[in-house]
Amino acid sequence: MATISALADAVDALVHDGAEIALEGLGASAPEAAAHAILRRRPRDLTLVGTVPGPAGDQLVGAGCVKRLVFARLGPGLHRIREALVACWPTPLEIEEHTQAGMAARYVAGASGLPFAIVRGGYTGTDLAEVTRTGVVRCPFTGEELTALPALHPDLAVVHARRADRAGNVQLGGPPGLRKEAVLAARNALVTVEEVVDELGSEPGAVVLPAFAVTRIAVVPTAGPDAAADAVEAAWAPVSADRARFTSWLEGIRA
Template identity: 45%
Template sequence: MAELLSLGEAIERFVKNGDTVALEGFTHLIPTAAAHELIRQDKKDLTLVRMTPDLVYDLLIGAGCAKKLIFSWGGNPGVGSLHRLRDAVEKQWPQSLEIEEHSHADLANAYVAGASGLPFAVLRAYLGSDLPKVNPMIKFIDCPFTGEKLAAVPSVRPDVTVIHAQKADRKGNVLIAGILGVQKEAALAARRCIVTVEEIVDELNAPMNACVLPNWALSAVCLVPGGAHPSYAHGYYERDNRFYQAWDPIARSRESFTAWIDEFIHGTADFGAFQAKLAAQQEAQ
């Protein structure tokens, strides 16, 4: 049953060193604030799962929080590479990183299987692909009804899923609007789920067929306005394209990355303080 907590308390209580953690949100509603808090609390040895690792996982990998990455694409969307991810894979800095790469369809189906309580997902995929050569978790089975050769992958069942959403009511029910990605499936597949939201309201007033996550499926709801920045939150704020562009030179070297982390994450008490410091820097430029 969801509790209304601060983000700091939720991360402290529900994320343990060594956990498998999924931070999901596709194009928008990416839980950046939660990634910052994981770094502030120095969470270690995490297995990170995400369909499209972008800046949030570049941060966590570069900060030394991750031991393994399960993913289906990685990059700074519209800009280029994730330099901290590359440094960890190619040169083991700040530590070695195990990678397990899947296709989008594969990982999406693995989340669905996890949410359904199934041990693996089955899909029509990978014939002619080289991914099974480098990922031993991709297997092939024969359909017992047609004899067709199908791909099978383990279900994704995180210890903790973290997502961002537009609003929650005071009972802890959460409304997600706009592009859903695999947020619903990732939340239902997890043993524990933390949701950061833009606002807490008396009534969700959810339209018909909306995605509402019930409070009994969640562990904590945390009020963090702007918590998806620099991604956008449908109906609340736009994507900060300038930040994505600025991230490339920040993350390109170990020195500039470490200095940025020390100033903007370790040097701030929470995401609100980070936003204030970032806004002051942008105004000065």
């Protein structure tokens, strides 16, 4: 059963140097507060997994916490990731790039206990093989050649959700992204929520994660609508673009 605790306590218990950590969530569902809590702990040599890393991923890379980035798409304004790739500041950054469908398939394979995922398109005929690991398998029924990708089984998945009940079940809500798949694939899961309630109500399209799939829950009542998340991303770009300004911002986060 999931344990409800303070965010700092959850991060101390679950985050360690060299861990593979998946941050998943789109818009207001991005786990920004958890990413800041991880920043305060200053882990080193992380492998950061995120379909669309966003400001949270950019901040962790800029702080020198990340050795390797596994992703499908980089949004605009992520200058800390760019500088790590181009200028190796503050540390060199390795990358492994996939399609979004490939990332989804890799999580599902990890959640299913399989060693690899299979996809039909998106890799063949591209240069993705130069920056990622792929293989070729032949379908035993049709003879078709398909692309094989290693399963994702992160040490920790970090996601944000709207609410949890006191038994530890989590109701995601909003654009699902790959939050469910990341949690089910990971060895441990940390979920920040806006509130803890006695009973989860019905919400059209909402996904419920069972308590057995979640390790820690922390209440962080700060998420807003998607428009507010867009504003956060727009505000982050000028901070990310200036190394001195970013360094000052980082010192503020540490305090």
